[in-house]
Amino acid sequence: MFDTAIIGGGIMGCASALELAEAGMSVALLERRFLASSASGVNAGTLSLTDVRAALVPYALRSVELWRTLSERLGFDIHYREIGSITVAFNDREAEVLRERIAAKAALGIAVDIINAKRAREIEPALCEDVKLAAYCAEGGYANSAATGRAYRLGLIRAGVTLHEQAEVTRIERNGDGFVVSTANGVSLNARRIVLAGGSWLGGLGKMLGIDFPVHWRVSQVSVTERMKPSVSHVVSHAYGLLTLKQSDNGTILIGGGWQGKGDPERGPAEVLPQNLIGNLRLALQTIPALQGTRIVRTWLGLQAHTPDAMPLVGPIPGVENAFILGGVRTGYTCGPYVGKLFADILLGKEPELPLFHAPFNPSRFTAPSGNERLALTA
C-alpha cells in the first residue's frame, strides 16, 4: 500500500513525487510512456518570468528559485541558464499590449523594466532595428527540457519513489478509502490517495473516476536551427506571447511561441502545420535578423494540457475522497517545481506558502458539486 500514487510523469507529477518521497511518504509514480516525454520534455524550455500569465507570477517567481538549484538537487545537469529575458514590440498596438502586461506583472513583484529601442539593442545587440519598445527582466532564463526526464528519473529513484514507466493506467477502482490502480502492462497497486497528473490525458483519467474534466490540449510547435556562432544572449519574446527564442550553449537557436500543430491524446502530436511554422519563423526572423542564412534542422510538436480558462487545475477532486488533480497549462513547466512543492506540502499536512487549492485553480470551478454518483466503481 503506497501513501500516494501519482499518475503522470510530467514535471508536475515528478516534482510532487520528489517532495513527497523526500518527506518520507511512500510514493508510486505511473507514467504511460517515459518521464517528461510529452509537454514537459518537448517544450522550448523557456523559464522567463515575463512570459508567465499574471495570476501565475507569484508561483513562477518562487519556482525560478527552485530551478536555480534543481540540477544539483536531482543529480543531473538540466542546463538551467539565468540569462534574463527581453520582450519586444514592433508597432504602437504591440507596444500598448506590452506596457499593459508588463505593468500588471511588475505590480506582482517581477523586476522588469520597460526600455526604449536603443537600450534594448544595447542589452541585446541581436535585436532588429525595428523594435519600437521592449521590456527587460534580468531574472529567469531557460533550461534544457529534453533533459527533464533523465534528471527527475535519477532524483526520484534516489528519493525512493517506485517508478513504473511504459505503464498506461487503464483502471482506477475504490478499495476502502484508497484505490487500486491498474495498468496496461499488468501493474496493479494499492494507494491511500491518488493524484491525477496526466496532462493532456487528464480527460481520460477523470472518466475512470466518473468525472468529466474539461481538459483539452494544444499542440505546440517548436523549431531548432543548426549550430550558429553565439549571437543571442537572452530569452527573446514578443509582446503577444507568440515568440520565444533563445540560443543554447551548443549554438542552436530554439524557436517557439505556442504556434499550433495538430494532434490528440490518442494519436499523439501528429502534424506540423506549415502556415504556423512559417508564421513563427517569420516573427523570429523579424526579431533576430541573424537567423538569415541558417538552416532549420527540425520542428517538433508537443501536446500541452489546456483548460477553458487557460488556468491550472489543482485540488481535491469533488466527490472523490482522497483523489486529487494536478494539471498545468501553458508555462506549467516554469511553475512545475514550485507547484509540486506546494501540492506536496498540502498532502503532508503543512500550511502551503501560497494558496494552491483556491478558486482560480480549483477543479470545482468546472465540476458540479453533486458527488454521490461519482466513482460508481465503489468496491
Added chain:
Amino acid sequence: MSACDVIVLGAGPAGASAAIEASKAGLNVVLLDAGAAAGGQVYRAPPGSFRVTDAEAMGPDFAIGDGLRQELAASPAKCFFGRSVWHIAPGFVVRAVFEGNTEVYEAPTLIVAMGTHERVIPMPGWTLPGVMGLAAATILLKSQRILPGENTVVAGTGPLLAAVAASILKGGGKVAALVELSTRMDWVKALPSLISRPDLLKRGFGWLGELRAAGVPIYRGHALTAITGDAEVTGVEIAPVDAQWRPLAGQRRTIAADSVTIGHGLVPSTEVTRLMGAKHEYRHEQGGWVALRNEDFETTIPNIFVAGDGAGIAGAAAAALRGRITGLAVARRAGRKIDASRETTLRAQLGKAERFGHAISDLMQARPGLIETMTPETIVCRCEEVTRADLDSAIRDGARDVNQMKAWTRCGMGPCQGRMCGEAAASLLAAVQGGDRSKVGQLTARPPLRPIPYEAIVGQFDYADMELPEPQPG
C-alpha cells in the same frame, strides 16, 4: 501550387518505374527527386555535362539506368529534379525546396520511393576524412568518376564490397584489402536463394576473380576495429569475429591505407511514412523498420503507397518491379484500364527477384556483436559527437527508447537527423533488452525532412503585412 493525380517521391528504379507505369496508364504524374537525374543511388547517372564515350566501361548498371532514364523521359510523367521534399501534409500537399525556394505540389495519391541509406556501425577513427560509406564510394566511382583514394581498404558486408573493390581496380586505384564480416560459409548457406539470379551471381564471381588476379588480400570473417591516423587516414586495424560478429580479443592486424570505404548493409528510408503516421514493423532481414503494406503496396494510410527498397531491402531489380506494380495498381484503382496479365507476370518476376534480394539483404544485416567495435571513446553521433560512453551512461540512467535516448544525449539531434547514428544507438539500446530492436522504437519523423535554408521556409515577407494571431492569454 501544382495539382496532379499522383506524386511520386524519389526517381530511383522504384519511383521512376512507378511514374512510367502510372503515367502511361493515363494518370497525371509528378515525379520529384533531389538528384539531377533519375536513377537513384544505384543507377546514379554521371553529371549531365559529362559525355559517355564508352558505355561498356561504365558497367552494366549504367546501361540499365540509362534505359530507365530514356523510358521515363519518353513517358508522360512530369519530372522535377533538384527538389528536396521537406514537408507533406495529409491530402497530400508536398513542399519541396528548389533553388532556395519552396514549391508546393498537390495530389490525392502519393507513391513513396525514397530508397535507402547506409548503415555504418562505428569504430574508432570513422570520422576521419578519407573514410566513407560503400554507397559513397560507389557514387564517386560510377557517377563522379573519381577514386575514393590511392590505396583503399574496402570493409563491411554484402556484395557491394566486391563491387566497389573491383571498380577501384578498374579505375586504376589500389585496394589495400577487402575485409568482410561474412564468412565463406555464410555465402554458401545463402546460395540456394541466390541461384535464382545466375546473372548476378556470375557478376559477383567475376568481381572476386578480378580481386584475386590483382592480388588483393581478402579477409573474411573479419571486422574493422579501428581506423588510424591523426588528421587523415593512415591505416586500419582488423580482427577476426565470432558468429555474432563480435571482434575476438588479441588478434589484431594492421593494414596501411590512405582511405577506407565501409558499410554494414542498407536501411530503408522511412521518414515519409513515419511522418505521415503509417504503421511500421521491424523486419531484420529487410533492413529494419518497414511500412506495413498490402499487396498493392498501399500503407496503413489510405492512398500512400511505398515502393522499392524503402519498403524493405530487396535490391534494385525488385525495386523496379515493385515500382511498376505499384504504378499499375494505382492506375487500376483510379479506374484506368491496365493490362492485367502484365501485372501478373510482373508479380511473378518480383517473387523471384525478392527471393534473391532478401537473401542478399539478410547476409548484409549487421549482427549484434558488431556493436563491440564501438569503444567507449568512439563517436557514435557524428553531428553532436556523442560517444558510446555517453550512450551507455544514458542506458544506465534508464533510457530504453530511441527518442528518449535522443532527448537525453543529443544523439541524432544534429543535421543528419539521426540517419548516420540511429542504427548504432538503437542496437545499443536493444542489446540491453534481449536484442529486440522492435522494443526500442523508431525515431519520430518531423519536418523538415532535411535541413532546409531558413529563407526557403519563410519566403519573402513584410512584417507590416503579417497578420499575427490573437495575443496569447497574458
Added chain:
Amino acid sequence: MGARRIEGGIARPAPVSIDVDGQSIQAFPGESVATALWAAGIRALRTSPVSASARGIFCAMGVCQECVADIDGRTTPTCLEPVREGMRISLRWNRP
C-alpha cells in the same frame, strides 16, 4: 595529394575555375563541388562544431551533412552541388 579522376568511359567538359577560400581551383562543370575539392587534395572539408575535428565526404548523397560548406553565401552540402564557373566556396573551419 588529390584523388585521381577516372579517365575511362566519359569525356569531361572544359574545366573552369572555382574559388575556395580565395584560392582558385580547376574543376569540371557538373561534377560535384565535393568531387572537385577531393580531386584538388582538399579531403578535410570542414571542422566539426563540437571538437573542431576534421571531416570529409562520408555519404556523398546529401544525407550525412558532413561535407557542408558555404557556397555563394548559402549553407550547402557540397556533394549535391554541381560545379559552376566562378562559384565561391568558403569552407567551415573552426566555426560553429
